[in-house]
Amino acid sequence: MLQNILDFVFGRLKPSDFVHDPIMAGAGFAMVGALILAIIGLTYFKKWGWLWRNWITSLDPKKIGVMYILVSVIMLLRGLADALLLRAQQATDGSAGLLTSDHFQQIFSAHGSIMIFFVAMGIIFGVFNLIIPSQIGARDVAFPFLNSVSFWLFAAGMILINAPLIVGEFSTAGWLAYPPLSELQYSPGVGVDYWIWSLQIAGIGSLLSGINFFVTILKMRAPGMTLMKMPIFVWSALTSTGLIMFAFPILTATLGMLSLDRLMGMHFFTATGGGNPMMYVNLIWAWGHPEVYILVLPAFGIFSEVVSAFSGKKLFGYTSMVVALLAIAILSFTVWLHHFFTMGAGADVNTFFGIMTMIIAIPTGVKVFNWIFTMYRGRVRFATPMLWFMGFIVTFTLGGLAGVLMSVPPADFQFHNSLFLVAHFHTMIVGGVLFGAFAGFAYWFPKFTGFTLNERLGRYAFWNWIVGFLLAFVPLYILGFMGATRRLDHYDPSMGWQGLFVVAGIGVAIICVGVFFQLLQLGYSIWKRNDNRVGSDPWNGRSFEWSIASPPPEYNFAVIPTVTQRDEFWELKKKKHGSLLKSHYEDIWLPKNSGLGPIIGAFALAFGIAVIWHMWWLLIVGLVGVVVTLIIRLTSDETEEKMTAAEVAKHELKRGIV
Amino acid sequence: MKNVIEEAAVQQKKTLGFWIYLMTDLVLFASLFATFAVLRGQTFGGPSGHDLFNMPFVLLETMILLTSSFTAGLAILGSNRGYKKQTIFWLFVTFALGAAFLTLELTEFSHLVSEGDGWQRSAFLSSFFTLVGTHGLHIAIGLLWLAVMIIRLIRFKFKQTDLNRLALFALFWHFLDVVWIFIFSIVYLIGGMA
Numbered sequence: 002m003l004q005n006i007l008d009f010v011f012g013r014l015k016p017s018d019f020v021h022d023p024i025m026a027g028a029g030f031a032m033v034g035a036l037i038l039a040i041i042g043l044t045y046f047k048k049w050g051w052l053w054r055n056w057i058t059s060l061d062p063k064k065i066g067v068m069y070i071l072v073s074v075i076m077l078l079r080g081l082a083d084a085l086l087l088r089a090q091q092a093t094d095g096s097a098g099l100l101t102s103d104h105f106q107q108i109f110s111a112h113g114s115i116m117i118f119f120v121a122m123g124i125i126f127g128v129f130n131l132i133i134p135s136q137i138g139a140r141d142v143a144f145p146f147l148n149s150v151s152f153w154l155f156a157a158g159m160i161l162i163n164a165p166l167i168v169g170e171f172s173t174a175g176w177l178a179y180p181p182l183s184e185l186q187y188s189p190g191v192g193v194d195y196w197i198w199s200l201q202i203a204g205i206g207s208l209l210s211g212i213n214f215f216v217t218i219l220k221m222r223a224p225g226m227t228l229m230k231m232p233i234f235v236w237s238a239l240t241s242t243g244l245i246m247f248a249f250p251i252l253t254a255t256l257g258m259l260s261l262d263r264l265m266g267m268h269f270f271t272a273t274g275g276g277n278p279m280m281y282v283n284l285i286w287a288w289g290h291p292e293v294y295i296l297v298l299p300a301f302g303i304f305s306e307v308v309s310a311f312s313g314k315k316l317f318g319y320t321s322m323v324v325a326l327l328a329i330a331i332l333s334f335t336v337w338l339h340h341f342f343t344m345g346a347g348a349d350v351n352t353f354f355g356i357m358t359m360i361i362a363i364p365t366g367v368k369v370f371n372w373i374f375t376m377y378r379g380r381v382r383f384a385t386p387m388l389w390f391m392g393f394i395v396t397f398t399l400g401g402l403a404g405v406l407m408s409v410p411p412a413d414f415q416f417h418n419s420l421f422l423v424a425h426f427h428t429m430i431v432g433g434v435l436f437g438a439f440a441g442f443a444y445w446f447p448k449f450t451g452f453t454l455n456e457r458l459g460r461y462a463f464w465n466w467i468v469g470f471l472l473a474f475v476p477l478y479i480l481g482f483m484g485a486t487r488r489l490d491h492y493d494p495s496m497g498w499q500g501l502f503v504v505a506g507i508g509v510a511i512i513c514v515g516v517f518f519q520l521l522q523l524g525y526s527i528w529k530r531n532d533n534r535v536g537s538d539p540w541n542g543r544s545f546e547w548s549i550a551s552p553p554p555e556y557n558f559a560v561i562p563t564v565t566q567r568d569e570f571w572e573l574k575k576k577k578h579g580s581l582l583k584s585h586y587e588d589i590w591l592p593k594n595s596g597l598g599p600i601i602g603a604f605a606l607a608f609g610i611a612v613i614w615h616m617w618w619l620l621i622v623g624l625v626g627v628v629v630t631l632i633i634r635l636t637s638d639e640t641e642e643k644m645t646a647a648e649v650a651k652h653e654l655k656r657g658i659v
Numbered sequence: 660m661k662n663v664i665e666e667a668a669v670q671q672k673k674t675l676g677f678w679i680y681l682m683t684d685l686v687l688f689a690s691l692f693a694t695f696a697v698l699r700g701q702t703f704g705g706p707s708g709h710d711l712f713n714m715p716f717v718l719l720e721t722m723i724l725l726t727s728s729f730t731a732g733l734a735i736l737g738s739n740r741g742y743k744k745q746t747i748f749w750l751f752v753t754f755a756l757g758a759a760f761l762t763l764e765l766t767e768f769s770h771l772v773s774e775g776d777g778w779q780r781s782a783f784l785s786s787f788f789t790l791v792g793t794h795g796l797h798i799a800i801g802l803l804w805l806a807v808m809i810i811r812l813i814r815f816k817f818k819q820t821d822l823n824r825l826a827l828f829a830l831f832w833h834f835l836d837v838v839w840i841f842i843f844s845i846v847y848l849i850g851g852m853a
């Protein structure tokens with residue numbers, strides 16, 4: 002009787018699920034400890050109200066953007082710790098017994114999933130939120146409440162993917178959980194379910210956010226800003242969100258089907274019952290390849306902004322940049338099969354996808370040349386954002402060439418599943434997306450804080466990163482040629498691989514020093530902020546975000562600017578009447594704060610936990626909770642409040658800009 | 660209150676956003692259709708579509724759903740011209756037809772399961788239940804939406820914001836109709852061939 006009640010309440014959760022090996026338990030304790038410290042701190046300094054009113058319930062995209070970035074930074078540290086463990090295990094060839102095979106597999110699955118979904122995606126959406134409205138001369142996004150829901154779904158997914166450190170286990174099936182390994186028969190535990198539902202919930206958030214920014218860009222540009230007058234970052238965001246709209250529904254469907262296999266005994270991808278695991282591999286890469294471009298196109302956009310700002314020139318070949326973005330976006334849906342040339346689709350199919358993959362290198366090459374021509378004869382200032390750009394050009398070109406090499410199907414039969422591939426995609430994602438994020442962080446940081454980051458520490462961070470990065474991944478290219486496959490938790494010493502693995506391990510350690518300098522840079526810059534105060538336009542920027550105060554007021558623009566040409570702000574500055582402000586203000590409508598976004602996130606989290614642990618009552622609670630909260634929100638009409646023209650004038654006066 | 664121009668801009672954004680949402684939903688259905696197409700022949704020794712589908716029954720379902728789309732259109736016409744009673748009447752009819760469709764679909768499902776031809780039987784049946792069931796789930800959500808809307812239209816006497824929502828609902832309902840046409844042709848007609 003008691004057992005029945007316990008089973009009903011807790012599903013398949015048992016006390017033993019809380020028991021972990023020392024490393025995981027340590028990480029779990031550290032996480033819980035940090036959380037408890039934060040709670041004590043908030044209570045002691047009486048900051049709960051402030052947190053709730055100014056952040057959690059806020060619908061201001063700038064606040065939401067900062068929260069995205071904060072989560073991404075924390076997740077970057079988690080992913081880095083995972084990487085360090087993986088490298089330590091391989092540098093010692095597994096003989097030191099640092100990690101068990103099972104734990105090693107959980108870590109590489111977590112490392113990949115976290116870095117893509119909760120670091121890279123989080124950064125992209127953070128930057129979208131922070132930059133897009135002010136670059137197009139808008140006060141807000143198209144759907145402010147939906148934006149909040151997206152963020153809290155992202156946060157719920159983040160909690161779910163970290164929960165295995167405390168309760169249960171994570172997936173051991175890799176970052177894309179190929180069946181039949183990820184099916185119930187071979188992975189009966191909660192690990193794969195954690196993976197599915199953390200990605201599913203965060204992924205739906207990403208999809209909604211993609212729709213939101215797509216509509217924002219199409220519908221909310223300042224008067225006169227035609228599509229071809231948009232800043233290039235906005236173009237990159239438009240193409241990226243376009244890809245999200247086509248790719249993420251495929252992920253939703255695929256994860257849904259895998260989950261139905263596991264929960265309801267269906268046979269989509271099982272080895273028995275007529276299921277077809279290869280269908281999963283096709284579907285997941287039909288999402289997965291565009292996903293790469295969803296991440297890297299905005300990074301291209303950031304670099305384009307940085308290069309033209311720090312070269313003091315307009316971007317070279319704007320139109321060809323736009324065409325290249327569109328070409329990449331379209332082509333990215335025609336290459337997914339290059340992830341599994343070895344699956345046996347036959348020579349004709351492989352050839353087609355191989356050629357398409359080679360073709361996609363052309364628009365990418367166009368972009369690289371445009372950036373270089375932008376610098377040509379410019380007055381290049383080598384500030385940290387520019388250093389990250391230079392690092393990116395080197396690593397990205399190197400990694401890109403490796404990619405073209407792998408697009409040749411016969412060659413790919415050698416590289417498939419080898420460390421060569423691992424080195425390739427890390428060169429692209431770290432060298433492209435992450436370096437882009439770092440460049441953007443240093444570039445836009447003063448816009449949102451009013452002071453710049455310390456340059457010297459930034460340089461230290463960059464040089465540690467680039468040296469560590471090359472040391473960490475060049476050996477993997479070589480190891481790949483030597484036959485080392487990915488996901489090895491131990492190997493025979495006679496393979497002669499250990500030296501290179503040690504070098505790679507040292508590389509990661511140097512990257513950690515770089516990260517340490519980044520954290521130091523952030524802390525030091527905040528501490529010494531009064532020495533680094535800058536005005537609204539510290540870099541002599543080109544687009545509208547530099548025309549408004551730093552940090553910007555909640556409404557961004559007291560007066561919406563009018564656009565007649567590309568780089569309007571820059572052109573106005575040249576003509577010496579830089580002030581876009583007029584004394585005539587109008588009433589501004591701003592969205593009211595709403596606690597319903599975080600509540601929906603909480604119910605979604607409950608739903609996720611319920612599905613993973615088979616607590617069916619909680620599943621009903623989560624589902625009904627989400628639906629009822631949505632109905633409450635969707636049927637309420639008074640969701641905005643007016644800031645009168647007089648109040649706007651008062652705000653602007655207080656900032657000393659009239 | 661916002662002025663008329665501001666309201667119109669908000670409504671434009673919502674309409675575009677909703678269209679885009681519908682397109683993403685279409686991609687989701689496309690993934691399920693593709694999976695069905697691949698797994699259609701994987702009956703694993705069990706029954707095929709030809710053995711299971713009762714075409715007159717499916718045709719009845721189809722006619723009911725198409726009619727409900729028509730009555731939803733009549734409701735919109737009514738609301739555009741300000742005929743409140745007519746609007747409410749046709750919305751009720753739409754709801755009844757939608758509910759009838761859903762009942763028929765669940766009847767078909769429970770019949771299959773009781774015959775031992777549930778979703779666990781074969782990959783073909785897994786993909787069948789999932790594709791058709793996802794459409795059914797959308798219909799259920801649509802019915803919930805419709806119910807809330809009928810209550811609000813009556814209670815708040817046809818407020819403009821509710822009329823805007825009604826227009827979006829009609830889009831959603833027609834969209835489900837289009838998806839059903841595809842299900843009818845690909846799942847039942849092609850999938851039901853010997």
Ligand SMILES: [Cu+2]
Nearest residue numbers: 290337339340
């Ligand atoms: Cu790819």
